Amino acid sequence: MVSRKLTGTNQEFPIGKIVCLARNYAEHARELGNETPAAPVLFMKPASAVIGDGDTVRIPPYSQECHYEVELAVLIGKPCRAVAAEQALECVAGYGVAIDMTLRDVQNQLKAKGLPWEIAKGFDSSCPLSDFVPAVQVLDPHQLKLTLAVNGEVRQDGCTADMIHRLPQIIAHISAIFTLEPGDVILTGTPAGVGPVAAGDVMQAAIEGVGRMTIPVG
Numbered sequence: 001m002v003s004r005k006l007t008g009t010n011q012e013f014p015i016g017k018i019v020c021l022a023r024n025y026a027e028h029a030r031e032l033g034n035e036t037p038a039a040p041v042l043f044m045k046p047a048s049a050v051i052g053d054g055d056t057v058r059i060p061p062y063s064q065e066c067h068y069e070v071e072l073a074v075l076i077g078k079p080c081r082a083v084a085a086e087q088a089l090e091c092v093a094g095y096g097v098a099i100d101m102t103l104r105d106v107q108n109q110l111k112a113k114g115l116p117w118e119i120a121k122g123f124d125s126s127c128p129l130s131d132f133v134p135a136v137q138v139l140d141p142h143q144l145k146l147t148l149a150v151n152g153e154v155r156q157d158g159c160t161a162d163m164i165h166r167l168p169q170i171i172a173h174i175s176a177i178f179t180l181e182p183g184d185v186i187l188t189g190t191p192a193g194v195g196p197v198a199a200g201d202v203m204q205a206a207i208e209g210v211g212r213m214t215i216p217v218g
Helices: 026-031 087-090 104-112 167-175
Strands: 003-005 013-014 018-022 040-046 067-068 070-078 092-099 146-152 155-158 185-187 196-197 203-205 213-216
Touching: 070 146, 070 167, 070 203, 087 092, 087 167, 092 203, 092 213, 104 203, 167 185
Parallel strands: 018 185
Antiparallel strands: 003 013, 018 040, 067 196, 070 092, 070 185, 146 155, 146 203, 203 213
């Protein structure tokens, strides 16, 4: 069972479902030629996709183009069903760093056929995920700097202030569809600058005041 700690506490959460947002930063939507969505675009990853700091992303043999996407991860701390936006942040236990690894060539092929994306998004090792800092330590989750470097070169440098959909609205929207439970994780989208990695590369992902990870690619 995959779990993550809430730093500075004795709490540990088994990871449940991972609900992810696509196209939640306008510049990233534009760089991939996608329209800016009026409502959150959701997909999911299984808990088996999770790896930790220092673990290796393994690119499946059916892909030739694997992209990184640094994201703010939100850990749900209590049951949350059809919650109002005004109360949504009360359900958050902590914040962490995630990388949404994406097989871009496979995703594009599936999108062109109108098929689901799961094999491009949910493969083993596709969700590097840090431990979480308690939510009370993050004064404003919409003012956090996100960066991702590959082999020491910064590729993504953004801020959660640029999210199209903010966390209260995201949690309210998701919880009206899926009941969120303790240990569930929401990945909130990525800023512009995504691109490919290959075996032998090393990614460094960081969110100011939240955490950092070093993830090699194999």
